[in-house]
Amino acid sequence: MSRLGLLLRAGCAALAIASAAPAAEAGPDDPVKIGVLTDMSGPYSDVGGPGSVEAVKMAIEDFGGSTLGKPVVIVSGDHQNKADIGSNIARKWFDVDGVDMVTDLTNSAVALAVQALAKDQKKINLVSSTHTTELTNKACSPYGVHWTFDAYALSAGTAGAVAREGAKKWYFISADYTFGRNLEENAEKILAKYGAQTIGKSRHPLNNSDFSSNLLQAQASGADVIAVANTGNDLSNLMKQAAEFQIGKSQKLVMLSAFVTDIHAMGLDNAKGSVLTEAFYWNRDADSRKWSERFFKKMGKMPTMIQAGSYSATLHYLAAVNAAGSKDADKVMQKMRDTPINDIFWKNGRIREDGVMTHDMLLIQVKSPEQSKEPWDYYDVVGVIPGEQAFQPLSESACPLIKR
Secondary structure (H helix, E strand, C coil): CCCHHHHHHHCEEEECCCCCCCCCCCCCCCCCCCEEEEECCCCCCCCCCCCCCCCHHEEHHHEEEECCCEEEEEEEEECCCCCCHHHHHHHHHHHCCCEEEEEEEHHHHHHHHHHHHHHCCCCEECCCCCCHCCCCCCCCCCCCEECCCCCHHHHHHHHHHHHCCCCCCCEEEEEEEEEHHHHHHHHHHHHHHHCCEEEEEEEECCCCCCCHHHHHHHHHHHCCCEEEECHHHHHHHHHHHHCCCCCCCEHHHCCCCCCCHHHHHCCCCCCCCCCEEEECCCCCCCHHHHHHHHHHHHHHCCCCCCHHHHHHHHHHHHHHHHHCCCCCHHHHHHHHHHCCCCCCCCEEEECCCCEEECEEEEEECCCCCCCCCCCCEEEEEEECCHHHHCCCCCHHCCCCCCCC
């Protein structure tokens, strides 16, 4: 096993990547340190986890490996989907290890806790996963950015598209914690705009194995649509069990948060025809395909939008540090806000004052096995939702940083 693999298994890795790239103006004595705080071994390890660590490593390599005359250092930690563990890791990184920026932060409760801590300590956190819109509402931070997607963007795409087709009665099966409830609430706001209503809902714990009760209640509800507000292993297991109950023949199954690795795990037979929204698809164009094939050679799977977001956020952060000639969080954040995000994933993205990074989102329909032409060829991109429509309007935000 490689040195990186051994360190990842230990739960906290440190890898310095250096190159002969030109140095920026003289900076602090310490190198720039980036922390990847993620789920390394739990239900979300496939969508973030080691893949996010690898994506951040790729961003550092592509940037040139150094800035401010020093090599960039990456550390990683497993928050185990527990806010207290995530906070303790982040606190040690900030107080002892000199970490300047933390990213990924899969799990809404962890992300909220770490953002509050980072705000107090003037450290930058770039959330490349995590659904909760609270990060950019009441809990917004001048040092925090919600990078890849949020519950509003996913709901605006999927729930909006299905409601426009005339589906009026909805039943929700949601994960029973911040993520699931927030995703459900945002979807209901979108549905109200189209005259649709919720006629029932049930919730389940994280890392559940038996969804029979939830599915049978949904099936008996008479709903036009059964909307699933979970992800990762829970989503894969639920969709497989839904196929066993033959749910979907008379009711439409909608996945409010799904990743390409989820589709891979559940199989096209169980997912075909489903509508979902993504921020990134590996085979959308030549640039995304080329980068994803590099990722595949390292990880043996195609990247998720979380992993692509971790790459993009890191690249933009390093460019801002270099442009500012400093690690000072206020100077770096100003450069990040002033500079549009243009990389191999997103064009003309921008960071709003509430901390939302706006960019186009993709409306997806899952292919059938017969339509798939190669491994991981799972999606048809059936629409593009412009960034100004995909994310919550500033006029609806409760972020106190917004100038009214």
